[in-house]
Amino acid sequence: xxxxxxxxxxxxxxxxxxxxxxxxxxxxxxxxxxxxxxxxxxxxxxxxxxxxxxxxxxxxxxxxxxxxxxxxxxxxxxxxxxxxxxxxxxxxxxxxxxxxxxxxxxxxxxxxxxxxxxxxxxxxxxxxxxxxxxxxxxxxxxxxxxxxxxxxxxxxxxxxxxxxxxxxxxxxxxxxxxxxxxxxxxxxxxxxxxxxxxxxxxxxxxxxxxxxxxxxxxxxxxxxxxxxxxxxxxxxxxxxxxxxxxxxxxxxxxxx
Numbered sequence: 423x424x425x426x427x428x429x430x431x432x433x434x435x436x437x438x439x440x441x442x443x444x445x446x447x448x449x450x451x452x453x454x455x456x457x458x459x460x461x462x463x464x465x466x467x468x469x470x471x472x473x474x475x476x477x478x479x480x481x482x483x484x485x486x487x488x489x490x491x492x493x494x495x496x497x498x499x500x501x502x503x504x505x506x507x508x509x510x511x512x513x514x515x516x517x518x519x520x521x522x523x524x525x526x527x528x529x530x531x532x533x534x535x536x537x538x539x540x541x542x543x544x545x546x547x548x549x550x551x552x553x554x555x556x557x558x559x560x561x562x563x564x565x566x567x568x569x570x571x572x573x574x575x576x577x578x579x580x581x582x583x584x585x586x587x588x589x590x591x592x593x594x595x596x597x598x599x600x601x602x603x604x605x606x607x608x609x610x611x612x613x614x615x616x617x618x619x620x621x622x623x624x625x626x627x628x629x630x631x632x633x634x635x636x637x638x639x640x641x642x643x644x645x646x647x648x649x650x651x652x653x654x655x656x657x658x659x660x661x662x663x664x665x666x667x668x669x670x671x672x673x674x675x676x677x678x
Contacts, residue, residue, distance in 0.1 A: 424658035430455035434507040435657070436500065437461055438490050438548060439517030441468025443618030444567070446475070447646035448514055448653050453481035455654065460503040462488040463517070482507075490517045490544030493551075500551040509559060512657045513552045515545045515566045520583035523630075529582050541586035542593070549597055553606065561605040563657045566594050568610040570672050579630065587612075591668055598666035607665040609656050614672025617643040640673035 424430065435452050439445035441463030449459045453476040461476070463469035466487030476483035484506050488499045503510050518541045524533060545566050556562025569587035576584030591610055598608035615634040635641060652671060655661055 423655065423660065424455075425660045428456060429659055430457040430654075430657075432456070432458070433511040434458040434460065434503055434509050435512035435514060436503050436510055436548075436552065437514045437516055438488065438499075438544065439463060439567075440472050440485075441465045442472075443516075444613075444616065444646045444649045445514070445516040446472045448516065448650035449476055449483065450479070451647065451650040451654050452512075453479050453483060456481065457512075458503075458507045459483040460486065460499065460506070462486045462490075462499045464489050490515075490547060491539040493543075493547045496544075496547040497551045500548075500555065504555065510552050510555050511559075511562060513548055513562070513564045514653055515548045515564070517544055518567050518569075518587075520580050523579040524582065525578055526581050534582055537582045537586050538589070541583070542589045545590055545593060549593075549608075553597075553601070556606055557601070557604055559605075562607075564594075564597070564606070564608040565653050565656050566590050566608070566610040568594070568612040568668050570612050570614045570670060572612065594668070595666050602665055607656075607662075609665060610668040611649060611652060611656075612668045612670045612672075613644055613649055614638060614670075614675055615643045616646060616649060618646055638673040638675035640675075642673065644671060644673065 435457050437445050437449050440449050440461035449461050449472050452459055459476055461469045461472045469485035473483040473485045486499045486502050488495050490496055521536055568590045571584035572588040594608050594610040
């Protein structure tokens, strides 16, 4: 939570992947605090549903149908936020996916390219589109979605995804340090397994899901809202000296 009452009032956050899961939960949390929210998702109807839920709380939100793999589309997303609200104070690059599980020797060019286009280029384009406006304002916070997988390497199932998320950590570190004296903070979150549609999209087997759960000392998956509350804290004035870091949120697991 912020130190200053109403800290998020009339500030604007842009959230990619806002049509479901962590992105939707984060949109609702920022709306609760009075922020304006731009909900971007490649599935426009899902983004609109998040907006419907946000606006039902009395907050302000708009939706864009945005493929974060498309630099022009990401630029248009930021322009839409500026047109509607006049600023982009926070950016949460939540969109990401593993696409499918694959052993290392089965990772082909298509899977590798798709994984990097979404998980790495999508973050790159978002930051490059938002940063000039944050620099003009002399302030801004960017939070990127990384993953616990970069610590484990993803052997036997998702080296492509773990590698891409490792790139997100490196890019976050570099951007944070390059713009630290310009009023910009840049952070990442590295979750363990979270109860979202992500695992189903990646065709995670029931056996692997149970293995993930067994590896968590709390014996459960995280909830999207638990990640969203962390994004809120990172963007708040209670977190002003923190930049360049990743925060592990995993119930104590994910290290072996």
